[in-house]
Amino acid sequence: MPPGDLSSSSPTRPDQLLERLQQAIVEGELAPGQKLREAELAMTYGTSRGPIRDALRRLEAQRLVTTTPNAGARVVALSEQQLLELYQVREALEGMTCRLAAVNMSQAQIDRLGALLETHEKEIERRAGREYFRQHGDLDFHYQIAVGCGNQLLATAVCSDHYQLMRLYRRKFSAHRGRPRRALTEHQRIFAAVEERDGELAEILMRRHISAARRNIERSIERRAKDEAK
Amino acid sequence: MPPGDLSSSSPTRPDQLLERLQQAIVEGELAPGQKLREAELAMTYGTSRGPIRDALRRLEAQRLVTTTPNAGARVVALSEQQLLELYQVREALEGMTCRLAAVNMSQAQIDRLGALLETHEKEIERRAGREYFRQHGDLDFHYQIAVGCGNQLLATAVCSDHYQLMRLYRRKFSAHRGRPRRALTEHQRIFAAVEERDGELAEILMRRHISAARRNIERSIERRAKDEAK
DNA sequence: ACCTCCATTTTTGTCAACAATATTGGATTC
DNA sequence: GAATCCAATATTGTTGACAAAAATGGAGGT
Numbered sequence: 161m162p163p164g165d166l167s168s169s170s171p172t173r174p175d176q177l178l179e180r181l182q183q184a185i186v187e188g189e190l191a192p193g194q195k196l197r198e199a200e201l202a203m204t205y206g207t208s209r210g211p212i213r214d215a216l217r218r219l220e221a222q223r224l225v226t227t228t229p230n231a232g233a234r235v236v237a238l239s240e241q242q243l244l245e246l247y248q249v250r251e252a253l254e255g256m257t258c259r260l261a262a263v264n265m266s267q268a269q270i271d272r273l274g275a276l277l278e279t280h281e282k283e284i285e286r287r288a289g290r291e292y293f294r295q296h297g298d299l300d301f302h303y304q305i306a307v308g309c310g311n312q313l314l315a316t317a318v319c320s321d322h323y324q325l326m327r328l329y330r331r332k333f334s335a336h337r338g339r340p341r342r343a344l345t346e347h348q349r350i351f352a353a354v355e356e357r358d359g360e361l362a363e364i365l366m367r368r369h370i371s372a373a374r375r376n377i378e379r380s381i382e383r384r385a386k387d388e389a390k
Numbered sequence: 391m392p393p394g395d396l397s398s399s400s401p402t403r404p405d406q407l408l409e410r411l412q413q414a415i416v417e418g419e420l421a422p423g424q425k426l427r428e429a430e431l432a433m434t435y436g437t438s439r440g441p442i443r444d445a446l447r448r449l450e451a452q453r454l455v456t457t458t459p460n461a462g463a464r465v466v467a468l469s470e471q472q473l474l475e476l477y478q479v480r481e482a483l484e485g486m487t488c489r490l491a492a493v494n495m496s497q498a499q500i501d502r503l504g505a506l507l508e509t510h511e512k513e514i515e516r517r518a519g520r521e522y523f524r525q526h527g528d529l530d531f532h533y534q535i536a537v538g539c540g541n542q543l544l545a546t547a548v549c550s551d552h553y554q555l556m557r558l559y560r561r562k563f564s565a566h567r568g569r570p571r572r573a574l575t576e577h578q579r580i581f582a583a584v585e586e587r588d589g590e591l592a593e594i595l596m597r598r599h600i601s602a603a604r605r606n607i608e609r610s611i612e613r614r615a616k617d618e619a620k
Numbered sequence: 621a622c623c624t625c626c627a628t629t630t631t632t633g634t635c636a637a638c639a640a641t642a643t644t645g646g647a648t649t650c
Numbered sequence: 651g652a653a654t655c656c657a658a659t660a661t662t663g664t665t666g667a668c669a670a671a672a673a674t675g676g677a678g679g680t
Contacts, residue, residue, distance in 0.1 A: 221451035256482035
């Protein structure tokens with residue numbers, strides 16, 4: 161078997177490839193805007209162009225790469241405009257997941273969510289407020305809400321379709337000082353609404369939470385633009 | 391060139407394939423749940439399996455087919471559960487498009503939207519209230535709102551990612567008697583809010599509009615379940 | 621008669637070669 | 651010296667062949 165192989169066992173090969181490429185993009189190993197040559201990737205990952213093309217198509221569906229006909233694939237370029245657009249989509253989608261989660265989550269799921277927030281709180285204290293956002297997957301508050309909302313389509317949209325893209329953006333425009341603690345407080349209020357099974361309130365709070373994050377980024381973009389103007 | 395060829399000109403081949411398969415699925419030519427054999431499709435459309443696989447991956451992203459590893463692709467099965475889920479996603483997404491459209495649409499776009507509604511009104515009178523929903527693409531009210539919202543990502547989600555799926559469902563659970571006229575009235579009220587640049591109201595009305603359609607379907611499902619129980 | 625197991629067949633997954641298209645670099649011209 | 655065109659190169663698109671996995675159908679046993 162070739163050197164850069166995927167070894168191991170169960171998940172199918174394109175799945176493994178997808179995962180590795182996702183990671184490479186989100187971690188910044190493959191830079192934004194970088195050209196993705198099929199032959200090169202095939203060599204690197206010890207396979208042929210077929211499975212690579214397959215994986216690239218899936219990455220395209222997740223918006224992690226853009227493809228132009230006859231000119232190949234590139235890692236998505238992180239325009240500020242698109243970042244703000246993503247937050248508006250999240251506001252709509254996650255607002256709805258939250259409303260449904262309040263109604264549909266089992267008590268056991270709610271308990272787990274509460275426990276998750278407590279570990280987050282301790283994390284923040286330990287790290288003096290830095291880097292709250294670095295959790296992902298099962299450890300992510302938003303992720304858990306989506307999983308618990310009871311709507312498979314919606315959960316997939318939040319947790320698969322847009323999730324990696326969001327992680328990527330988070331890395332770039334990483335959390336500002338003071339924001340993590342604030343975000344935790346907002347999470348706790350959302351949790352309270354979910355716990356009381358108040359879907360309407362849970363939706364409103366989640367939307368405000370995401371909207372606040374968006375405006376935060378908006379400001380930080382403006383600020384940077386001014387700095388550069390000088 | 392083979393018989394079932396794609397002839398013509400510019401758009402790339404997988405694009406053409408995608409379009410033809412979309413149409414075949416939405417029109418019911420390929421039945422829900424039907425197995426899609428790559429070799430067979432390749433023969434039918436006068437190409438090889440490579441481009442077909444490509445097109446199938448894109449259809450998967452649009453949720454028009456489901457793929458299981460080593461077992462191939464099937465036309466999406468129309469479960470009632472999933473239909474209701476789709477309406478919840480639409481409520482979230484299109485609510486947001488409508489809010490943004492009210493703020494961002496140009497006056498010219500709004501004028502066109504108004505004209506569109508007038509033609510819809512005449513259509514309904516002509517057909518005595520049947521089949522209002524059969525418009526699609528540029529002629530679709532929801533589609534126009536999404537295009538005009540100014541958020542590319544959101545517009546793509548509504549107009550590409552989920553649009554064909556929605557058309558498919560519409561065909562199956564087609565408009566009920568009396569509903570078309572009602573839907574038009576709701577569209578007109580949404581339009582009024584957009585025209586007044588009232589984003590908040592526009593969102594609320596759009597969400598109610600979609601939510602009403604969902605509950606309508608919910609009832610019709612219940613009714614059918616009772617009929618079958620007898 | 622029904623179920624289980626195995627061989628056969630069909631179908632998907634992977635690969636390497638070929639064709640078509642885009643990109644690059646250099647030579648030529650103004 | 652700069653711009654333009656053309657040839658050479660590299661890259662994507664497509665194809666058919668092969669490998670691996672799943673579905674099928676029949677024989678044998680209970």
